[in-house]
Amino acid sequence: MDRFVSTFTNKIDAKGRVSIPAPFRAVLERDGYASAGSSGIYCYPSLDAPALDCGGERLAKKIDGLLAGLPDYSDERDELSVALYGDVQILSVDGDGRIVVPEALRAHAGLTEAGGGGQVTFVGLGDKFQIWAPVAFEARRKAARDKVQEHRKLLGGGGGTAA
Amino acid sequence: MDRFVSTFTNKIDAKGRVSIPAPFRAVLERDGYASAGSSGIYCYPSLDAPALDCGGERLAKKIDGLLAGLPDYSDERDELSVALYGDVQILSVDGDGRIVVPEALRAHAGLTEAGGGGQVTFVGLGDKFQIWAPVAFEARRKAARDKVQEHRKLLGGGGGTAA
DNA sequence: TGGAATTTTATGGGCGTCAATGGTTTGGTA
C-alpha cells in the first residue's frame, strides 16, 4: 500500500497519546518519516477545516514543490510560506507508534473532551491524512457525500449507480 | 470472464466472515486485488442505495482518476477526497476468499441480524459488485422488475415469453 | 448415458501474531 486510505478512530489516553493506525504507519515507513532526530510526522492546522494535516517526507516535498512554483520574495509566497510552514510541528512517534498532539494543534481541531470523548479520527486522503474530532468529521463526511451526489452526473460512473 | 455478473447469497459466520462468490474472486484475480499488504478489495458505502460498492484495483484506479484532475490543496479536492477516500475501506481477503465487513459498513447496508438473517447478497454490476442485505435486495429487485414491466407495456412488446 | 471419483466451494473452528491501550520506570531538569 502506498497511500493513506480509509478512516480509523483511536483513543487518546490520559497522557494525550494516540496510536497512529497501523496501515498509516506502514505508509509512513515506506514514505519516509520526518527526521526529528528519531522518527516523526509533519503536522499542521488544516487551512480550511477544523482538522490537522499530517504526513511524512512526501508531504513535506509536496509543500516545497508548491512554494517553488511561486516567485521568490513575492507577497503570495511569503503568505503561503507562513501559512504552511509557520504552524507546522514535527510530532515524534514513540516506539509503539503513538504521538502526542500539542495543545496548539488540539485547539484548532477541537480535540477537547467535549468534541471527541477522548477519541480522534484519522482520515486517509491519499498523500496525507487528517486528524479530526470524531463528531466534527461525521458532519464533514455527510456534507462531502451530499456534494458528491450532486456532482455525480458530472463525474460519470465514479460514484455508485445501483442499476 | 472479466465482469461481475449474477447474484449470490452467502452466510456470515460467527466471526463476521463471508465468502466472496468464486466467480467474483476469479474476476478479482484477473483484475488485480487491492494491495493491502496482502490481497484486499476496495469497499465503500454506495451513494444511493443501502448497499456497499466493492471492487479491485480497477475500481481504485477509477477513484484515483477522479481526483487526479483536481489541483492540489483546493477545497474541492479536499472535499472529494474525504468523500471518496475517507469512506473507503480496504477489506483484506483471507486465504479462503473471505472478508470481514466492518461495523461502519455493515450499518450502511443494514447487515444486521434482523435485516439479513446472517446472510448477505452479492450482486454483480460489471465493473464492480455490491453487497446487500438479502431482504433489501429482494425489495429492490422486485421494484426493478415492476418497472421493466411498465416499460414493456409502453413499448408494446407484450409478446408472451414467460422467461 | 449413468455412475463414481475428484476437484472446487462454502462454512466452521482453533491458534498464533500483532496492534491498541494502559501502566510503570527512568532520565532530565528546574
Add this chain to the structure above:
DNA sequence: TACCAAACCATTGACGCCCATAAAATTCCA
C-alpha cells in the same frame, strides 16, 4: 528533591492464517 516528559513493558482483544469438514459441481470412465 520534586516534577515533567519520554522511553519501556505488559495485557488484552482483535485479526490474520491455517486446517478440517461437508456439500455441490464437474470430469472421467465404463
